[in-house]
Amino acid sequence: MWTIWLSEWRTLTRQRTYYTFLLLWVIVFSLLFLLERNNEGLTGYTNTSGTIVNIILYLLPLFMMLTGSFSIANEVENGEWQLICTYPLSNTSYLLGKLAGLFTAQVAVFTLSFGLSMAIGLASGITLPSKWLFDIYLFSLLLIIVFLILGLFIGSIVNTRWKALMASVIIWFFFIMIWPTALIAVLGLFPYPLIATMMKIAMFLNPAEFLRVFLISKWKSGAVFGQSYDALVQLFQSEAGWYILVCYLLGYLVVFVALSILCLRRRSWT
């Protein structure tokens, strides 16, 4: 597992595209922080916080799914996967090594750019509350891990980069872009008394939506989701909210890691 981790880390950090992420994040976050220059007290769910959360939601899931899926699809396409199959390496070690390597590399570049933007913001005289920064940072890290594993799952199913790109974009479009519209359209088919329950169930199916609701609830602004989410928002705001988050993430990781290993096992000896 550590061999794969090291190889993944080296491969990523030697690619020029890796550093374009750094540049991109520095530009995006610096601009967003500078937006707050004229506002007092950046706490909770404000217009700027909403914009930052939305931009992170637009960019991070897509980038992470592309990175994760390409990481495996590329190896299948260029023959490295076949060579690795001739070594006594388990699919579990391979997948966990990849996940750890990609996560480390992405967290490193994200943390560096977040820190640089923060420094730029502070140097420009903007007050950036540490709790607010920490919440945004944690939200981003969770999106990174969740969508990386989803990307690795895509990579373990498809066998070319082109297919990996298509699958990642479709899932991103569905989870991020069209989710509210799709939800309204689908839930309209259910009897009225069931809609509120189905909305909550649907939220658990979309990790981006779950994390968004969780973050905004923690900012004590859950009212924006409407009355049907009240009980859930209160639960997220309580101490138990953190346990729910941990259980949800663990469940999500276990399910997708297991599914990916299963797919790799089928592929590794076809």
Add this chain to the structure above:
Amino acid sequence: MSIRLEMINVSKKFKKKIALHPFSLKVMEGECIALCGGNGAGKSTLLHILAGISRPSTGTVKIGQISLQQSRKEYVSHIGYMPDEFFAQETMTVAEFLRFYARLRKTSFSRVAELIQAMGLEKKKNEQIRNLSKGMRQRLLFGQALLGFPPVLILDEPTNGLDPNWIDAFIQLLKDRKQAGTTIVFSTHMMDVAAEVADRVIFMEDGQEVMVLANNYRNPGEFMDKLLHLYRKKG
């Protein structure tokens, strides 16, 4: 000498296409087999099955008493495989590439240094793979296959892209491995290489064995002419 590698009625079917018809083969310790035939003859399919990459549709494959189907992980720890084409790990250096696979094989780094020297890549050891020529990549891949002193070597067109000097060196390396008791199965389009090192040459066509020639090494020139004649006829 005992049987090292055994295939019994092994076949491979991709959906409706039969890539390999039922095929049986016994290879002894220290024996070298060359697979010849035109493109699409089934050589790579056969080698992929032997290397544990591809699951046979029917039949059994064994190294000694270790069955590929029953304990694949143990089976692959006994082979060294060299693919025919490889474009991966471009940003890794030669030494890093071999160290990466040495770790997977649980082989010491001193073996890596040994192979870098044996493959004539000492001056290139800190060079990224993307800067290597085709022949150098082939040597690197061959080195990778030799990492863990495998008792069975599976080589897919190993002499592709090698210059004449390195083809001679490669033949010598194969002879040395044979002497050390390694069982070798390789595919090639170069009849002179097959004539020099292979104890048996198997001609394949449309996924089946069409002819087997045993090499008695008494008259290499005549044997190579015979192979060339057959290759042109069958290939």
